[in-house]
Amino acid sequence: MATEITTTLNIPDHVPPELVWDHDFDSFCRELDDPFLAASRMLDGPPIVWGRSVFFGRPAWILARHALIEEAFFRTEVFSSERITPDERSGMRMIPVGLDPPEHGKYRRILQPYFSPKSMRSMEGMVIETCDSLIAAIADKGHCEFIHDFAARLPNMVFLSMMGMPLDMLDQFIEWEQLLIRAKDDEVRTGAARSIMMYLNGFIAEQRKETTTELMRILLAAEVDGKPMADIDLLGTCFLLYVGGLDTVYSSLGWIFRYLAQDQDLQQRLRDNPKDIAAAVEEFERAYPVARPTRTVAQDCTFHGVPMRKGEFVILPTYIAGRDPAVYADPHRVDIDRKARNITFATGPHTCLGVFLAKREINIVIEAFLSRFRNIRVPDGGGYDYHVGGVFGVDRLPLEWDMPNDKGGL
Numbered sequence: 436m437a438t439e440i441t442t443t444l445n446i447p448d449h450v451p452p453e454l455v456w457d458h459d460f461d462s463f464c465r466e467l468d469d470p471f472l473a474a475s476r477m478l479d480g481p482p483i484v485w486g487r488s489v490f491f492g493r494p495a496w497i498l499a500r501h502a503l504i505e506e507a508f509f510r511t512e513v514f515s516s517e518r519i520t521p522d523e524r525s526g527m528r529m530i531p532v533g534l535d536p537p538e539h540g541k542y543r544r545i546l547q548p549y550f551s552p553k554s555m556r557s558m559e560g561m562v563i564e565t566c567d568s569l570i571a572a573i574a575d576k577g578h579c580e581f582i583h584d585f586a587a588r589l590p591n592m593v594f595l596s597m598m599g600m601p602l603d604m605l606d607q608f609i610e611w612e613q614l615l616i617r618a619k620d621d622e623v624r625t626g627a628a629r630s631i632m633m634y635l636n637g638f639i640a641e642q643r644k645e646t647t648t649e650l651m652r653i654l655l656a657a658e659v660d661g662k663p664m665a666d667i668d669l670l671g672t673c674f675l676l677y678v679g680g681l682d683t684v685y686s687s688l689g690w691i692f693r694y695l696a697q698d699q700d701l702q703q704r705l706r707d708n709p710k711d712i713a714a715a716v717e718e719f720e721r722a723y724p725v726a727r728p729t730r731t732v733a734q735d736c737t738f739h740g741v742p743m744r745k746g747e748f749v750i751l752p753t754y755i756a757g758r759d760p761a762v763y764a765d766p767h768r769v770d771i772d773r774k775a776r777n778i779t780f781a782t783g784p785h786t787c788l789g790v791f792l793a794k795r796e797i798n799i800v801i802e803a804f805l806s807r808f809r810n811i812r813v814p815d816g817g818g819y820d821y822h823v824g825g826v827f828g829v830d831r832l833p834l835e836w837d838m839p840n841d842k843g844g845l
């Protein structure tokens with residue numbers, strides 16, 4: 436990666452000129468057909484750079500090594516999670532992800548038992564049923580547009596079911612989510628956030644009269660410092676569960692199926708040995724981390740020799756961490772026997788609460804497709820589209836497959 440020094444920028448005095456990186460981060464990640472390869476070119480440059488246009492067009496520090504990103508996840512006194520809400524006028528905080536310890540722990544504790552592996556196992560039946568119903572709608576066609584027909588729908592349906600919301604909200608939720616995450620225009624994004632907040636407010640009011648799910652029972656009964664959770668914090672919690680679990684799962688599914696569609700040997704191995712799917716999910720998460728958490732410098736400090744000032748943004752791109760050769764040999768190769776841990780779901784106090792749910796969802800989907808279809812592939816000339824930004828996601832992925840009885844046996 437060439438680090439360009441420029442004099443045309445408004446560079447703060449404390450930023451060492453050799454760390455100035457005069458690029459737009461999103462454009463840089465779009466320079467190749469594969470944004471993971473494109474982003475990982477940062478590993479050839481300095482471990483920390485000051486980027487001109489990194490966070491919604493604003494400058495930010497980028498930590499470009501696994502070790503630094505991992506450390507930053509733990510150093511909450513230096514890297515704060517308190518962040519801008521999707522609608523500044525609302526005063527809503529993203530709970531618990533937008534809070535720092537010790538306040539963060541008070542809210543995280545409320546959700547933790549619900550998201551435990553044991554509790555998530557009780558949701559498996561619902562996830563399998565949802566997955567099967569979506570596959571039933573496409574199976575006989577022999578092809579689908581995986582994102583529209585499947586990946587965007589599954590996590591939304593799981594969310595609706597978890598919350599106790601009506602399934603006929605599905606298309607509306609998908610539309611809001613697309614606007615919130617993809618719209619270029621700030622006004623459109625804020626408008627979508629307000630629509631979601633308005634819907635969630637009405638939903639919470641209804642649930643106060645008649646609570647229909649375990650998750651809502653936990654949230655409505657929750658106390659913080661001996662008082663019931665404030666309405667605005669309940670809203671912030673529901674809002675985070677909505678945005679935290681949808682885009683990430685469906686984006687991950689997109690990258691995983693794009694990879695799987697090019698590796699028939701792995702398809703067959705997992706078909707023959709469904710027990711290996713759990714290891715494959717770990718490796719896919721290592722190789723295709725979709726998120727780019729952000730922090731704000733909490734106090735003037737020097738981090739690994741780099742002077743940072745209070746209020747500056749810091750980006751922790753997990754997709755760079757997952758491809759760091761200092762941690763993973765041959766990092767761009769998918770090897771399900773690698774058995775390496777990853778920080779795709781973060782680490783430290785903000786470790787993803789939905790990690791067990793997400794991994795089970797992905798495991799169930801892979802098993803369901805492989806047990807029904809063989810030779811899953813991208814049709815000739817099919818291509819794919821993707822976007823970068825807060826999350827790396829696939830927008831369009833045409834797939835086709837053979838049915839077992841086309842030529843007999845899977």
Ligand code: HEM
Pocket residue numbers: 516530531532533543675676679680681683684687724725726728729753779780781784785786787788789790792793
């Ligand atoms: C492949 C799917 C997923 C990925 C890659 C992912 C990734 C992450 C990451 C990197 C964080 C840390 C954010 C930060 O430190 O700023 C996080 C936090 C969080 N995630 Fe996920 N996530 C996924 C799925 C889910 C699901 C399905 C849910 C829930 C339905 C969920 C709920 C949360 C919550 C509540 C937090 C905040 C935890 C806290 O601040 O203590 N995530 N996730």
